[in-house]
Amino acid sequence: MADYVEFTRNVDHTPIPHVGGRLHYPLANFFIYLRKTSMKRGGSREPTTISNFSKYLKIWFDYCADVGVGFQESNYDVHLSVLRTTLLARGLQPQSYNAYYQAWRVFYEWCDTVGIAHLMKFPVKIEMDRPSHQLKDLGFNKTDSLSRGLKDPGCLPVTNMLDFKDCVLNPTEYAILVEQLRLNDIVFEMIAFSMCTTGLRIGGVMQMPLGADAMNPRWLRYPELNQTGAEFQRLNYLPKGKKRILTCMVLTEALKVIHEQYIKKDRVARARIYNSKDIRAVAPLWLTSTGKQVFNYDVWSAFRLASSVMGRDVKPHHLRHTYATYVVYNYFKAHGLKPNLAYAHDIHEQLKLQLGHSDVEITKKYIRTVIRIETEAWLPVLTPHVKAQVDTCLPAHVLAAVTKFFEPKSM
Template sequence: MSYLQLNCLTGNPVPIPYYPGSGVNMHLLQFLTKRFYHPTAMPGRLKKVGGKRIYDMAQNIKFMLNCIENEVLFVDENGDLLEAGSINYLNINYYQLKQIVNLLHNDWGWKGQSIKNYIAPLREFYDYLRSEGVIHNMFFEGKYKATVSKDRDGDFLSHTKQFSSHYEYDIEPLIPKEWCEYSDDYRGKVVSMSQFKKLYSELDNQDPVYAVMAATMLQTFLRIGGVMQIPVKSNRLNPNWKRFGQMDSTIGFQELRYKNKGGSIATCLIHIETMKLIHEKFIIPHRSKRQELYERCYCKSKHAKKLYRNEQDSFLWLNKTGKPVSVPELQEAFNKASKALGFHVTSHFMRHTGATQLLHRWGKVNDTYICETHKTTIHSFLKRQLGHKDLETTMHYIRTIERLTGEQVYIEFFPSSLSLDDTDNDTDLIHDVKSAYNRAMELHLG
């Protein structure tokens, strides 16, 4: 796999997109050059933009092209999985682009407006290719206008200018309207512990690997792309990685380095209780048989050869057939579980649920009321494990706890309220998960 990169030459406002070892992407370079120097000659006679805007557009298009060619396994209209690497930016179609959009929102947690910022320059790029006679399969649905009424009383400068009672803005058909509705908390993306127990059981019925991955995301707050990168043994990013039996119990955790969205390197603490859960619920009972299937069957498949995978590669998460679990596969497992359980849940809900529960416990242990007054301290506490820098993201978690508390439904959401000797007919498996989760949350608090 080759990832598109940008080379910004001194004095040149247009970055050069290139594939290391494979040369320049001339389609994108020509688009960026014309967009900067001759915008009125572009389809739609576009407005001139500065160098910073050109660079941002290049970054966003680069990200989308890399997703298309490297990060996503696509399905066709019949739901059949397409060969890895068979889709590129010239043969991808609108239906397949929707799959990337759904991934960004449902599993990476992107808001609608953020996705719009990536789709807009991608539209311009494909419009340019069409105008130049470059053959491709991407035909966007047309954007349309929406009209919103203005409140003159809320426009404090309306007396100084001609006032218009309405304004128009573009609607992007790829982005559902509800994704763009502003929400300043995560209440809709936090599941209760009783819901998680049901989710775990349903995923376990499909394949134990999905259930253990869900519990791992809950405990580590990793996004779907991050949990996929937990290694089975040491690798280039994690040369000192240890299995559960090799870890020092007096330290209690190890650091995972992984590629974050956008390609930057992020770090996350993986606690010994999470490693124990993976070891006892997946590695011991399942992985050796699946590794044998991986080497004997999967590595001989066209899918493996297309991805240049062989017996020397190591993947922690293997499904029942010995194939490495893919992002679409895990997404589909959550989709099936949602339908079976009657409530909507995606993999990204695990991140929000775990972080909300941890923050609640942190407040109890430190006798600190979770509110905006303590936002700086709380931000310092959360930002490393969550990998975010924006204080507003921390405020979303603070508001989530404040509002759940105010609604008097928060008790169900937090594991500290669960009694391990309750009488709700827990299976031994779920009992173990609850116990491990509570121990892991305690370790998070040091």
């Protein structure tokens, strides 16, 4: 039986690698190096970052154990290339593989600096110029503010999506999704509703409290919040990466739906089951019908099941894109404006705090999504040799098509 790398945690959350109960010194020293040295752009690495390194390196070291070679004897062409092919065949996305690959490369480059001999030879990086916002998508590392970058031939090309049209659900599609989630368990419908009304990822919604807690000491349940007359309250949460606390708005109207359709009807009995299992912790907001706490993987499973019935692969993150796209659409509609990238920075100010992202290029993708929906309504009526006449009624026709996508009930 192969001996695999396992991890315990130091008091500062640095991973402590061991194999068969014995400390794995190269990996242990590497994690100490990551913890104690500053990054090129300044600042120290967060514990979560080092933890991610440990996960990615475990994949590589466990593969080496499976094929019976040490990390020092493995090489790029015979071993790493085979693992890459295997992972992609299992459905791993290029973005995820690139994260793994870059962690493996950083480890072996560290081995070179400390004199640990090995046979791994990575391809030489190529210096090239690219627009700054494209460097990350193309496997580049920024080297200066003028968008000079080093392209790593070992990274897989990643399609740079210009918009999120294929990730947005119109109201009809959303209704079908939540119906399927409800058939599974109403808790998944409510989680999807929360994602679609806040723009939060799964991890953020999982942190929504029932009442005041350590992260949100001023959090009010819906009845108390409603009495204040406030339209929303702010949720403090740890985003992906858990590097800092972010804040977003949760609408009172949305909390009313959760309170009346889930908390009052189902959660009381579920919390009773949860507490009957001799669990000292306070019952969380999200519980299944068996009194089990809902975790991220439960939500993913529910979405996969709903997708199999819908005939469309709908991921939880699609609801984040749906939320943001509708905010952009409603922004233009409320201001009587034609969708245009010229307004990107204005809209970005509206979105960045709620979504917790600072890159205006992401906001531009949401604007392009609205523009693409309008373009797809225009093109059929403008195509030559198909449409016999183009007249002044076309703008109304296109407006109706766009409205049908975003607001089918108003048609």
